[in-house]
Amino acid sequence: MVHSPGVLTSSLLLLSLIGATSLSVGTAAAQSTLFKRPSSPTMAQPVAVDLRSAAVGGRTSVPYGWLDFCHRRPKECKVPALQAASVKLTQQNMRTLKRINQKANRAIKPVSNYDHWGTMMDHWDYPVDGKGDCKIYALYKRKLLMEAGFPRQALLMTVVRDLNNEGHTILTVKTDKGDLVLDNLVDEVRPWNATGYYFLKRQSQQNPNIWVSINQRGGTPKT
Numbered sequence: 534m535v536h537s538p539g540v541l542t543s544s545l546l547l548l549s550l551i552g553a554t555s556l557s558v559g560t561a562a563a564q565s566t567l568f569k570r571p572s573s574p575t576m577a578q579p580v581a582v583d584l585r586s587a588a589v590g591g592r593t594s595v596p597y598g599w600l601d602f603c604h605r606r607p608k609e610c611k612v613p614a615l616q617a618a619s620v621k622l623t624q625q626n627m628r629t630l631k632r633i634n635q636k637a638n639r640a641i642k643p644v645s646n647y648d649h650w651g652t653m654m655d656h657w658d659y660p661v662d663g664k665g666d667c668k669i670y671a672l673y674k675r676k677l678l679m680e681a682g683f684p685r686q687a688l689l690m691t692v693v694r695d696l697n698n699e700g701h702t703i704l705t706v707k708t709d710k711g712d713l714v715l716d717n718l719v720d721e722v723r724p725w726n727a728t729g730y731y732f733l734k735r736q737s738q739q740n741p742n743i744w745v746s747i748n749q750r751g752g753t754p755k756t
Contacts, residue, residue, distance in 0.1 A: 703728075730750075733746070
C-alpha cells in the first residue's frame, strides 16, 4: 500500500490558471454517446440513483499536487468548463473500466511520494518512469479513460481517508447508476459507498481546476 503524505492547501501560484477556463460547452462532448446529461430539475429522479452518488458541498481548496501538476503540464489544465455529464453504464463500458483499472494497477510499481521524488510535497504526475503512488495511478486511469472516449466531466480525481485514516487519492467515475471508484489498492471497480473510505473532496464535474467538498463516509468496505 502506498499513500500520499497528506493533502496540502492550495497555493496562489495558479489562481490565474484556474480562473482562465472558459464557460463554453464543447460540441464534441455534447455529441458523445458514452454519457447522458442530468435530467431537467422538473423531472422526477429515482431516489436509489441519488443514494448511489456522493453528495457534494461547496467549493473548497485545491490540492497542492494538482496545482503543481498544472504548473508543469499547463495543457492538461487549460481546458474549457463543460456541462456536467455521466457515463452510461453499459456492459461494454463496465468492462472498459475494469480493464483500465487492472491495467494501471499492474503497470505501475508502487513507491511512496518521498522515495520517488525525494520530497514531502505532493507530486502528481503520469507514470513517466513506471512507478508512483496513488495519485499517479489515478491520473493515469483518468488519462486512459479519456483516450478511450469517456467524458472528462465524469472522471474526477478524489481525495479520501482510507481504512487506516491515511490520505489517499482515487478516481471517481460518475455514471447513470451512481458513483464508481477506481482504486490502486483494489482491482475491482466498486461503488463509492462500498469502500469504507471517508471522502474529503473531488474535482468539480464542470471544471477540473475547481474542487468541491464531500465530507462523507463511503459506507462499509466490500469487495
